[in-house]
Amino acid sequence: MSPSPSSSADSARPAAATSPAGGPDAGPGPASLTDREPHVPAERLVAEMVPPPRFDAVRFDTYVPDPAQPSQSEAVEMLRSFAAGLGGGKGTGSERKRWFRRRPAQPRPSGPRGVYLDGGYGVGKTHLLASLWHATDAPAGQKAFGTFVELTNLVGALGFQQTVRTLGGHRLLCIDEFELDDPGDTVLVSSLLGRLVDEGVALAATSNTLPGKLGEGRFAAADFLREIQGLSAHFRALRIDGEDYRHRGLPAAPAPLAEDAVVRAAHRTPDASLDGFDALLGHLSRVHPSRYGALVDGLGAVCLTGVGPVPDQSTALRLVVLADRLYDRELPVLASGAPFDALFTPEMLEGGYRKKYFRAISRLTALARDGERLASA
Structure with a gap:
């Protein structure tokens, strides 16, 4: 697991560089990242678990599927239904049956408890994940959005049990860029998501790797097969095909x-x-x-x-x-x-x-x- 960030006050010290001319009237120059030493308190990590600025305004309606890739349109409709089941959108009567009601911690419900968007880079997975977050009819304090790295850092800052208590009351947890880079993360995330599912939290994630293949090529994934299979069991995988929209045309x-x-x-x-x-x-x-x-x-x-x-x-x-x-x-x-x-x-x-x-x-x-x-x- 990654080391936890400092809990001291947030700070950053921009450099006071001179202009290329170096004259006394040139005024302050640009900042320098190497002069910045930010410290992020744990409460900021929790408060910032929302879609980042680039994805503030995205919605399902602003996603433009590639007509040559039907899986993109199918993913939009699937996620609309998912959001409706969580209380977002208007949906049909069957969709509004709530896919994930609050349940006692035991026994654990069977079957996938979330959706997993798998696809190459640039097919709009983060756009769709943020759209799901926006479409879910719940206060910001009952839904969370963060990258996989941010989630593991939250555990490092709060501790495992406090993270479960903090996120366990949520209706939805969205995890972007889901990757397993080491065995410690595998065990940690497997345990955390299992506990959150027991608490009734719905899960949604994006990755470039199918859930059953996480960790492959990076560590001895076969030694952690049980944890990886446990992670995979939480999700229904949705494959999204297509080329990188950032460079299309x-x-x-x-x-x-x-x-x-x-x-x-x-x-x-x-x-x-x-x-x-x-x-x-x-x-x-x-x-x-x-x-x-x-x-x-x-x-x-x-x-x-x-x-x-x-x-x-x-x-x-x-x-x-x-x-x-x-x-x-x-x-x-x-x-x-x-x-x-x-x-x-x-x-x-x-x-x-x-x-x-x-x-x-x-x-x-x-x-x-x-x-x-x-x-x-």
Whole structure:
């Protein structure tokens, strides 16, 4: 399980850089992520279990299925029915029979207690998961939305029993980017979701891996087969096919910018940050991934110089989490150096975490398009 974040007050210290000209009247320069040391109290982790800013306004009606992929339309209708069963939407009489009534902790109800959206990166799984959260007719305090990493961090901050008490009164728990990277997470999440199901909590999750295949290629998953099978039993899997909507019909990814262009854009863009890529990777190793969202709080753009291939898998996985938080917050990225599709080595892109790396490339490329518009403004 990941280490728990600090419970001290939230803080971040932006750097006071000078302008490229270095003149006394240039005013404060861009912030530096490497000067920020955020601390996230446990109560903030709970309060922020809602869809991120990028998905504030998404709904089932704003999802645009690909006509060539019928599984996308089928998933929308299935999730509408699921939401109606939880009290969201108008639904039919049979749909409104409530799929998941509150029940005593024992005996555990049989059969799947949730839905699991499986599909490649960029088919709109997070859009649909957030739409389900919005469509469920329950106060924010009775439904929760977070990534898998955020869920395990919550357990680290609150403790297992307090997490069960905190989430056990919820009607719905949505888990985005569901992945098992180590045996500790497998046992932890299996136990947690089992307890929440006993409490009557409905589950919904997204992943690039079928529930029965979680952990495959990353650790000795066969040794934890019982826990993995237990996780799989909680969900009805919905396969969503299709190509990455972020790049459907769009031109190729923008080429990296010249370093001086990145620096100039950082100094003229309100609330931008400016960092060397290697220094940022080193800083990420000293900041817990649960704090990466707080690390970029208040920024308007992220500017990076000297982007290049990441040196090892641990660094690569930290960069994936940062890319997710940047994408959630719709932060344009301006970068010099290597293109984003050269971040990860061929060995990484063929290994057990390849789907995470392709997702990061896809999301950073989309943010780089936004950054290109800033650079040319």
